[in-house]
Amino acid sequence: MSAPVVDLTDAVAVLGSFPALAGASIRIDEGDIVLLRGPNGAGKTTLLRLCAGLVPMVRGSGRILGFDLGTQRESIRRHVGVLGHQNGLYLDLTVGENIRFWGATVGASDSETHAAMERLGVADRLVDVPVRKLSAGQKRRTALACLVARRAQLWLLDEPHAGLDASARDELDATLRQAAAAGATIVVASHELERAGSLATRTVDVVAGRLHEVAPDQEHPS
Amino acid sequence: MSVWRIARLVAAKDLRIEWHSRVLTNQVLPFAGVTMVIFAFALDSDAVLERVAPGLVWLATMFSMLVLVQRTFAVETDDGALDALRVAGVDPRAIFLGKAGGLAVQLLVLEVVLLFAAVVLFRQTVPVDGLVLLVTTLISATCGLAAVGTLYGGLAAGFRGRETLLPLLTLPAVAPVLIGATRAVEAALGTAGAVVSDGWPWVGLLLVFAVAFGVGGSLAFGPLIDE
Numbered sequence: 396m397s398a399p400v401v402d403l404t405d406a407v408a409v410l411g412s413f414p415a416l417a418g419a420s421i422r423i424d425e426g427d428i429v430l431l432r433g434p435n436g437a438g439k440t441t442l443l444r445l446c447a448g449l450v451p452m453v454r455g456s457g458r459i460l461g462f463d464l465g466t467q468r469e470s471i472r473r474h475v476g477v478l479g480h481q482n483g484l485y486l487d488l489t490v491g492e493n494i495r496f497w498g499a500t501v502g503a504s505d506s507e508t509h510a511a512m513e514r515l516g517v518a519d520r521l522v523d524v525p526v527r528k529l530s531a532g533q534k535r536r537t538a539l540a541c542l543v544a545r546r547a548q549l550w551l552l553d554e555p556h557a558g559l560d561a562s563a564r565d566e567l568d569a570t571l572r573q574a575a576a577a578g579a580t581i582v583v584a585s586h587e588l589e590r591a592g593s594l595a596t597r598t599v600d601v602v603a604g605r606l607h608e609v610a611p612d613q614e615h616p617s
Numbered sequence: 618m619s620v621w622r623i624a625r626l627v628a629a630k631d632l633r634i635e636w637h638s639r640v641l642t643n644q645v646l647p648f649a650g651v652t653m654v655i656f657a658f659a660l661d662s663d664a665v666l667e668r669v670a671p672g673l674v675w676l677a678t679m680f681s682m683l684v685l686v687q688r689t690f691a692v693e694t695d696d697g698a699l700d701a702l703r704v705a706g707v708d709p710r711a712i713f714l715g716k717a718g719g720l721a722v723q724l725l726v727l728e729v730v731l732l733f734a735a736v737v738l739f740r741q742t743v744p745v746d747g748l749v750l751l752v753t754t755l756i757s758a759t760c761g762l763a764a765v766g767t768l769y770g771g772l773a774a775g776f777r778g779r780e781t782l783l784p785l786l787t788l789p790a791v792a793p794v795l796i797g798a799t800r801a802v803e804a805a806l807g808t809a810g811a812v813v814s815d816g817w818p819w820v821g822l823l824l825v826f827a828v829a830f831g832v833g834g835s836l837a838f839g840p841l842i843d844e
Contacts, residue, residue: 447704472706483701485692487634496630500707502618525637526696534696545705 398461399424400549400580401446405455406464408445415441417604418455423582423597428575430595431584438604439584443551446582448472460548473501476547478555482538484526490537491522498544508544514577515540515570532563539570543579550574550581556590568594620711627715631689632722640688641723646730649681653734663740668809670739671802674731675758675795678724682762682791683784685723686770689716694774699842709839713767717834721763728755747805750816754805757823758798764830765790772841797822 401423408416415438423429431439444450446459448471457464462471484493491512498508512518515536526534535555542550555571556564571594575581584601585591592598598609635641656673660666666673693699702712732755735741743751769786773779797819803809804816 448706449704469706472704477701477704479697481697481700483697483704485630485634485698486695487638487692488630492630492633496626497705499626500618500623500702500705 397425399458400427401457401459401582403445403455403457403464406445406452406457407454408441408450409453410441410450414604415450416445419445419604419606420455421599421606421608423580425580426575426578426596428571428581428583428594428596430588430591430598431582431601432586432588432591432598432609433601437601439601440553441604442601442606443477443553443582443584446471446549447475447477447551449477474547475549475551476542476545477551477553478535478538478542479553480557482534483541484534484538486527487525489523489525490517490529490533490540493526493537494540494544497541501545503544503546507546511540511543514543514573530563531558532560532566535559535563535567536570539567539574543574548579550579552581552583554585554587555583556585556587564590620708620714623708623711624714624718627712628718628722631692631716631719634692635719635723641685641726645681645684645688645723645727648684649677649727649731650734652677652680653731653738657738666739667741670735670741671806671808672795672799673739674728674735674802675798677731678728679762679788679791679795681727682720682724682766683787685720685727686766686787687780687783689720689767690770690774690779699771699774703842709842710835712842713771713835713838714831716771717760717763717767717831720766721759724759724762725755728759741806741808743805744807747807747813747816750801750813750820751805753820754798754801754816754823757820757827758794758801760827761794761823761830762791764827764834765794768830768834768838768841771838775842793826794823797826 399422401421404420405418406416407414407418419442431442433439441450445452448468452464459471460474494512495508509518512522517537517540521533526537555567559567571581583591600607600609653673657666765787769783773783773786776782801816801819804811804813
């Protein structure tokens with residue numbers, strides 16, 4: 396059995412003096428799509444940021460992609476892709492230029508970058524279009540292609556469906572399923588339970604900084 | 618990936634953005650040109666203009682630099698790209714050096730155009746024996762300006778009211794460049810009886826300034842853009 400992508404045991408993270416994560420434990424394996432659900436302020440975003448190496452862990456233990464959260468946070472960042480409300484794209488550059496730039500930051504070859512564009516369906520019609528002229532869904536797809544070009548192995552997505560219309564959401568879900576099938580591990584924090592729930596292979600409730608795995612028969616809201 | 622390789626990528630990316638958006642050619646250069654013309658109207662005396670032309674070139678450069686710095690960080694914050702670079706673990710020293718490099722290239726273009734404008738508008742001449750001093754001054758002053766602009770641009774990028782904060786932070790910090798570069802260019806052009814040898818100590822000051830802000834900026838940039 397391969398090593399888990401995310402392995403947290405009683406992890407505590409604080410924002411100021413507030414314990415945003417109060418002893419979180421979870422194990423996530425390669426190819427999982429995990430939905431984090433919970434009210435605002437429950438700790439979903441902090442959990443994503445902890446997994447990205449952006450928030451220090453003050454107690455407990457944890458490894459992300461084999462890197463220790465206590466001592467190797469900088470190394471984690473290079474292997475993790477975070478997508479929040481913004482896409483992290485350069486609006487005046489074309490789709491192709493954005494993806495090539497992000498790929499080049501990790502030394503990706505031209506063929507790797509092209510493969511990322513093909514995988515996300517932006518290699519033909521959209522490649523020379525400035526990002527500024529794209530729809531919200533196309534921008535999201537371009538941002539995900541940048542994650543692929545960056546060789547991100549763990550995708551941490553915070554409300555990825557926000558601001559997208561129905562067809563763009565369907566497009567995003569298909570992209571995420573395809574990415575997981577290709578080996579990416581995906582953690583999604585979302586309030587859109589029906590949509591994200593149908594996408595996820597596992598659901599975890601985040602309540603007051605603690606995590607509770609939801610049994611498969613209780614995953615989808617009625 | 619080495620710091621220098623990433624820095625080259627960031628600089629090339631910034632120059633490509635400028636190539637697409639043409640902000641330098643369509644907005645900054647006309648702004649700088651108008652500034653020079655307004656100075657000419659305000660001073661309204663050929664003798665005075667000939668005497669102060671080097672200082673006017675650098676004043677117009679600094680005002681225009683503020684527009685360039687705002688722009689170079691606006692492209693990073695429009696869609697969260699600067700955050701994405703940080704989150705992706707890209708070395709902040711490389712981001713600083715790359716952005717400063719891209720800004721330096723744009724500033725150099727601006728300065729050459731402004732010098733040309735000074736020759737035409739203010740009847741300046743460029744003696745052959747002052748050319749080396751002039752070029753060295755342009756390069757060293759540009760490096761200092763780009764380092765300061767990038768450092769404070771990165772700092773201001775995270776604040777509300779960045780448009781007003783940036784000039785407040787930047788203009789006092791670049792005062793030594795304004796003084797040193799003006800004196801060195803006066804020496805290169807022979808303004809008011811200055812000779813070329815008068816300019817080299819000022820170039821020394823500009824180089825020290827550029828190295829101090831280049832090294833200090835690359836070390837401080839990470840904590841500045843981090844939370």
